[in-house]
Amino acid sequence: MKIRIVEPVIEDDDINNVVEVLKSKWLVHGPVVEEFERKFADYIGVKHALAVMNGTVALYLILSALDIGQGDEVIVPDFTFIATANTVLMRGAKPVFADIELETYNIDPDDVLEKITNKTKAIIAVHLYGHPANMKDLLEIAEDYKLYVIEDAAQAHGAEIHGVKVGSIGHAAAFSFYATKNMTTGEGGMITTNTEWIASKIKLLRDHGQEAKYYHVTLGGNYRMTAMQAALGISQLKKLDKLNNARIRNAEYLISNLRDVTSIKLPKVKPGYKHVWHQFVIWVKDEHPLGRDKLAEELHRRGIQTAIHYPRPVHLQPLYRALGYPSNICPRSIEASKHVLSIPVHPLLTQRELDYIIETIRELS
């Protein structure tokens, strides 16, 4: 058996949609991209959705639209994919790392409070692994200190808090449609917001600051999405709920059949939150007979691919060490990087594969 940690779901309708666009010969921004934007905005429940090249560009453009740059600080979780922090650096601003809650691995609002200075302009809340961050507390802090809250929803398409979709809660949100995400356009990204001026600014910035044909009012670039990506996005969006439900079913099955394995800690869902299980992440306890790395190795030998999201907290990446960030600033993030292990949960897993994963983990734990 060979069970992969991720597998994009590409079906006939996805292929046909892309082929149709190719046949139409309208390959760049136009009606298909606009249709994808409209449908995505409706799905998330926001006024504006703006398609861009990828999730990194989505974050970068949000920060640009909010005028965040030199001299500003942005609080980001230390335990995330590096793009969250790097887009702040790309703007010439300073990422300030906050530690995480170990229950969800998301940014800890109490630590955010500790990290606020008079230079802080925004907080980026990552909905890590598909579990929403604590937006209520973050928005309260933001209100008190007059900060923006940017959602990094790259891993959380369709996740909700009390029935409200992530991507519609902060001032603006960034989604990624990278090949491993819950829905994909190969590479791709989307910005969602309810704020008119943010949307207008981003429209300009993603298209050379062009207000009218060859009339450029500000410095922008080419960050647009192609029509082929959008065509794939439209068919992927149609099946997103079905794919997320399959992830949820798989996660619930894994949880109910691994519940009594005491040497691992299973992921939890906070009451009122909808987790979309981009990753199913177990915490391999110190008392585990093999330990995290050996367990991963043995699972791999038995045909089960795993991954570590993430093996190194962002502040300990060589890039940030070289920039002079001290080590040890976020101890819970460091602990998480030593214990977490992502196991397959993707929608294409069969019952036999799920049972095999469970049996194998039980045998090794």
Ligand SMILES: Cc1ncc(COP(=O)(O)O)c(C=O)c1O
């Ligand atoms: C949390 C997070 N933020 C940002 C990104 C960047 O997205 P992209 O790879 O589309 O640039 C990713 C995905 O890779 C991510 O997981």
